[in-house]
Amino acid sequence: MHSPSDPHSLFLNHHAWLRSWLVRKTGNTFDAADLAQDVFVRVLTRQNNQVLGEPRAYLSAIAKNLMVDHWRRRALERAWLETLAAMPEAESxxxxxxxxxxxxxxxxxxxxxxxxxxxxxxxxxxxxxxxxxxxxxxxxxxxxxxxxxxxxxxxxxxxxxxxxx
Structure with missing residues (x-):
């Protein structure tokens, strides 16, 4: 059992697993590293002191939400870049x-x-x-x-x- 109030132990015991899981989900080690870091930042900033029976389920749920945000942001960035590319340079x-x-x-x-x-x-x-x-x-x-x-x-x-x- 882990407590989010002990993020150090949560990080030590599950960071490598989370990064591997994120690499499989994203297909990219850089995005996986960034997302894993963001997961633990969320853990640190949450005011949640309950004991976790399933820390990997907890971490993967946070990671899934962050991945959705990540993919939406990427889609918006692509659409924005396409819009900029289609603009006359004088209007850009x-x-x-x-x-x-x-x-x-x-x-x-x-x-x-x-x-x-x-x-x-x-x-x-x-x-x-x-x-x-x-x-x-x-x-x-x-x-x-x-x-x-x-x-x-x-x-x-x-x-x-x-x-x-």
């Missing part, structure tokens, strides 16, 4: 702005992922497809007031990103 943002835009995209993705599916869909219909609230209400088969609340919720959550940074 300055190098220092590119990173800021990418980090903002990643934050927006996290916010949208945390929204309930109908709220996310309503927000995206409004922002990306230009739907009006009555059109969203028809599309989602909800009342106009509900469609308006959904869009407002998405806007509030995205607007909050500005104040967290």
């Amino acid at each position: 943002p300055a190098p220092e702005q590119r990173l800021v835009f990418l980090e903002t995209l990643i934050e927006i993705d996290k916010v949208l992922d945390a929204l309930k599916p109908p709220v996310r869909k309503a927000f995206l219909l409004a922002q990306l497809d230009g739907y009006t609230c009555p059109q969203i209400a028809d599309c989602l088969q909800v009342s106009l007031a509900t469609a308006e609340r959904y869009v407002a919720r998405g806007l509030r959550e995205c607007y909050a990103i500005r104040f967290e940074q």
Whole structure:
């Protein structure tokens, strides 16, 4: 049995196993090393003192969540690079702005992922497809007031990103 309050022992006993497991999952030793480090950083920063009966299950659950975040970030980075490559050079943002835009995209993705599916869909219909609230209400088969609340919720959550940074 291990306790997250004893991360040193958890690290010593399971780090090599976790890295090997992550290498098999990612196919890349560098990503595996980074993710393993991030897993133990999470363990260190969590306020969880319960005793672990299955430390590898605990570590692999954290690692799976981090891998999902990692792959989503990579997909966003690829899409951003493709967008930049398609832009005329005169319209392309300055190098220092590119990173800021990418980090903002990643934050927006996290916010949208945390929204309930109908709220996310309503927000995206409004922002990306230009739907009006009555059109969203028809599309989602909800009342106009509900469609308006959904869009407002998405806007509030995205607007909050500005104040967290």
